[in-house]
Amino acid sequence: MSARLLVIEDGSEYAEFARVFLGEELVVEEAHSAAEAAARLAAGDVALLLIDLRFERAPAEALVGDLAATAARLFDGDEARALRYLQDQQGTLILEALRRAGHRQPALFVHDFPPRRLANLRALYGDVSAVPSFDAAAIRAALRAALARAAAQGAPPR
Amino acid sequence: MSLASDERRRRFARLVHDVAKYVARTARNLPPPPAPVPAWAAAMLARDLYETAPPHRRASFLLDEITRGLDPTPELDRARALLAEADSLEREVRAADETALRRAASIAREVELVLRAAARGTP
Numbered sequence: 001m002s003a004r005l006l007v008i009e010d011g012s013e014y015a016e017f018a019r020v021f022l023g024e025e026l027v028v029e030e031a032h033s034a035a036e037a038a039a040r041l042a043a044g045d046v047a048l049l050l051i052d053l054r055f056e057r058a059p060a061e062a063l064v065g066d067l068a069a070t071a072a073r074l075f076d077g078d079e080a081r082a083l084r085y086l087q088d089q090q091g092t093l094i095l096e097a098l099r100r101a102g103h104r105q106p107a108l109f110v111h112d113f114p115p116r117r118l119a120n121l122r123a124l125y126g127d128v129s130a131v132p133s134f135d136a137a138a139i140r141a142a143l144r145a146a147l148a149r150a151a152a153q154g155a156p157p158r
Numbered sequence: 159m160s161l162a163s164d165e166r167r168r169r170f171a172r173l174v175h176d177v178a179k180y181v182a183r184t185a186r187n188l189p190p191p192p193a194p195v196p197a198w199a200a201a202m203l204a205r206d207l208y209e210t211a212p213p214h215r216r217a218s219f220l221l222d223e224i225t226r227g228l229d230p231t232p233e234l235d236r237a238r239a240l241l242a243e244a245d246s247l248e249r250e251v252r253a254a255d256e257t258a259l260r261r262a263a264s265i266a267r268e269v270e271l272v273l274r275a276a277a278r279g280t281p
Contacts, residue, residue, distance in 0.1 A: 013180060020198065021187055054175050088168070110179065112274070133270065134183040 002027060003147055004045055006105075008037045008094055009052035014110070018050060021136035026143070033062045034094040041103045047150065048143055049098070049107040055090035064093040092121065099125050106146035110134060170277040172224050177237075178273035180210050181217045185266035195263075200254040207244050207251065207262060217241050217269070233276035240265045240272070 005026040007015040018028045029046070031037035040046065055063060063086045071082035086093065095107050104126060112132035113121070121128045129146055131138045184202040188195055195203070210217040218241035225234055244251075244265045250258030 013183065016202070017183055020202070054172075056176075084168070088171070112174065132274075133179055134186060136187040 003047035004029060005048045005050055005143070006031060006037060006040055006046045007050045008032070008034075008091070010055040010058040010090075011052075014050060014052055017134055017136075022140060022143070025140065033058060034064045034097045035062070037094060037098060038101055038103070041098065041101075041105070046105060048146060049095070049105050050139075050143075051091040051095060051107055051109055053091035053109055053111045054088055056087050058087075058090070060086075063087065063090055064097050065090075092125075095121075095125050095128070106143075106150055108139065108142055108146065110139065166228065169224055169228060173221070173273050174277045176224065177210065177217055177220050178270040178277075181206050181241075182266045182270035185263035186270070188263055191260065194256060195254070195259045197254060200251070200259055203259060203263060203266070204248075204252050207241075207266060208248055216245065218245050231276055231279070233272045233279070237269050237272045237276070240269050244269075 003026055005018060005022065006029050007018055008031045009015065010032060012030070015028055015030045018026065022028065026048070029040060031040050037049075060067065060083060063083075065086040067079055067082050067086065070086060071077050071079045074085065075081040091109060091111075106127035106129065107125065109128070109130045110133065111130050113130045118128065118130055127146060127149060129142045131142050183206050184199055185206065188199055188203075206217070208216045210220055215223075218238070221234075221237060221241055228234070244262055247258045247262050247265075251262045
């Protein structure tokens with residue numbers, strides 16, 4: 001396969017990993033925010049998403065999520081805790097934003113989600129997989145399976 | 159004073175995400191011996207241990223920073239000892255000494271396992 005994989009992260013560690021260990025099978029591209037990812041996906045031809053979960057290095061203004069509203073809703077107005085929450089969950093918030101924009105590509109996280117959390121993500125956002133660690137063989141297998149599912153559903157990437 | 163349980167959970171989640179996962183990024187994918195560690199993998203392994211992401215500080219420093227204020231546990235003590243050994247190997251690892259690279263990779267893999275075990279044991 002030579003499908004395009006869009007890596008969404010706040011650094012470059014995932015993309016480096018993907019180019020080194022998955023580059024023979026996938027064309028790897030990078031985005032560093034929801035806005036960058038949406039712009040790249042709007043151009044078409046991306047088949048898969050590999051998303052980091054925590055975005056600690058991204059500037060607050062680049063994060064998905066309303067800081068004040070999150071503070072008011074979840075943390076009794078404490079914006080520091082709300083910022084940590086937005087950073088800690090940014091990958092799933094980006095995925096939510098991309099799904100709302102109509103982008104349905106299978107998404108993979110390198111994270112050890114508890115089974116109920118992963119089931120919830122799938123219920124909310126469709127094709128979501130997770131591999132607990134940077135295990136190249138496991139990640140390759142998960143991406144191949146995701147591509148096969150997408151092909152079986154006849155869902156062209158948009 | 160002990161940290162609140164939600165802060166403890168967040169710290170252990172950070173340990174898994176920021177230290178355990180990244181420190182073993184290359185180590186768990188090296189070609190097995192007797193194949194030599196490729197030069198590109200040696201450089202990546204050194205970054206994983208000594209410029210760990212995020213935010214590009216050595217893994218031992220990140221471990222100490224994230225665990226500050228947490229009660230000691232056998233797993234955290236073991237991880238700290240392993241990363242101290244990795245730090246002692248830095249010169250040889252950066253020089254791509256094969257024996258040091260293999261030991262450093264073994265350390266990295268064990269650190270991942272130990273920190274995941276520590277996180278699973280967090281109430």
